[in-house]
Amino acid sequence: MKLIDSIPRMSTLVKMxxxxxxxxxxxxxxxxxxxxxxxxxxxxxxxxxxxVLSVFVNPLQFGPNEDYKRYPRDIKxxxxxxxxxxxxxxxxxxxxxxxPDGYVTHVTVDxxxxxxxxxxxxxxxxxxxxxxxxxxxxxxPNVGYFGQKDAQQVAVxxxxxxxxxxxxxxxxxxxxxxxxxxxxxxxxxYLSEPERKEALVLHQALEKAAALAKLGExxxxxxxxVAKDLIAQKSLVRIDYISIVDTKDxxxxxxxxxxxxxxxxxxxxxxxxxxxxxxxx
Ligand code: AMP
Numbered sequence: 602m603k604l605i606d607s608i609p610r611m612s613t614l615v616k617m618x619x620x621x622x623x624x625x626x627x628x629x630x631x632x633x634x635x636x637x638x639x640x641x642x643x644x645x646x647x648x649x650x651x652x653v654l655s656v657f658v659n660p661l662q663f664g665p666n667e668d669y670k671r672y673p674r675d676i677k678x679x680x681x682x683x684x685x686x687x688x689x690x691x692x693x694x695x696x697x698x699x700x701p702d703g704y705v706t707h708v709t710v711d712x713x714x715x716x717x718x719x720x721x722x723x724x725x726x727x728x729x730x731x732x733x734x735x736x737x738x739x740x741x742p743n744v745g746y747f748g749q750k751d752a753q754q755v756a757v758x759x760x761x762x763x764x765x766x767x768x769x770x771x772x773x774x775x776x777x778x779x780x781x782x783x784x785x786x787x788x789x790x791y792l793s794e795p796e797r798k799e800a801l802v803l804h805q806a807l808e809k810a811a812a813l814a815k816l817g818e819x820x821x822x823x824x825x826x827v828a829k830d831l832i833a834q835k836s837l838v839r840i841d842y843i844s845i846v847d848t849k850d851x852x853x854x855x856x857x858x859x860x861x862x863x864x865x866x867x868x869x870x871x872x873x874x875x876x877x878x879x880x881x882x
Pocket of ligand 1: 629630631632636637638746747748749750751774775776777778784785786787
């Protein structure tokens with residue numbers, strides 16, 4: 602596996618690969634890799650000739666009081682995991698290289714980005730769409746891989762790609778979980794032992810909500826109530842939001858008709874975690 606930290610070197614390599622007619626799959630990440638990331642690299646390996654996994658902790662997508670500075674980083678560990686996952690190129694530019702002095706350009710997707718996580722994290726999605734745009738321009742992938750764990754991110758990226766006529770296929774990949782159900786996340790490392798135990802309630806609440814819908818409950822408010830009540834039993838968990846929304850436009854639904862997304866964000870101690878599940882009535 603090649604490790605590349607310079608944008609010009611990445612661009613030169615991409616030019617060569619394109620000349621050879623190779624297709625490129627891009628898996629954008631913020632590093633501290635886990636099986637959730639690697640599952641996407643494996644999927645990319647099946648469908649594209651060359652797999653590029655980017656590791657970049659993007660300062661633009663963190664709010665002023667968020668965890669940018671202390672976000673877990675371990676490039677050696679990432680290198681090992683990426684190699685084992687069949688990644689061909691790990692692209693890890695520095696923040697200075699991505700945003701040199703005088704950088705002023707941003708990409709904004711309206712509307713979709715004001716809901717759910719966008720409501721609690723103003724500016725977050727502008728940071729995401731800006732960096733993903735830059736990565737798309739540098740790596741020129743045929744396919745971009747994104748995790749369904751960040752369901753809103755997938756919806757926002759798809760919208761950006763459509764609106765800006767980008768010739769890139771976006772693939773949403775399933776959520777990978779720990780054996781006990783907790784969605785894998787680089788941020789799980791922040792959790793103390795009691796927090797880690799209580800964090801399980803997030804997945805349990807989603808499962809309970811999905812089961813209710815399957816049993817015939819259609820009223821979104823009642824389903825959300827049940828999930829909220831379960832989470833409220835845990836003293837270390839504070840709900841940011843739980844919403845049942847349309848899978849495409851992320852608008853709240855009051856009645857679950859066929860398919861909907863139940864998405865949540867919660868603070869477990871000081872750590873903000875997200876999770877979601879698709880419910881089918
Ligand atoms: P991150 O490094 O957390 O910014 O995530 C990079 C990409 O990996 C995003 O597309 C995430 O949705 C995806 N991802 C993170 N955790 C998981 C998971 N547990 N299962 C599947 N994909 C994930």
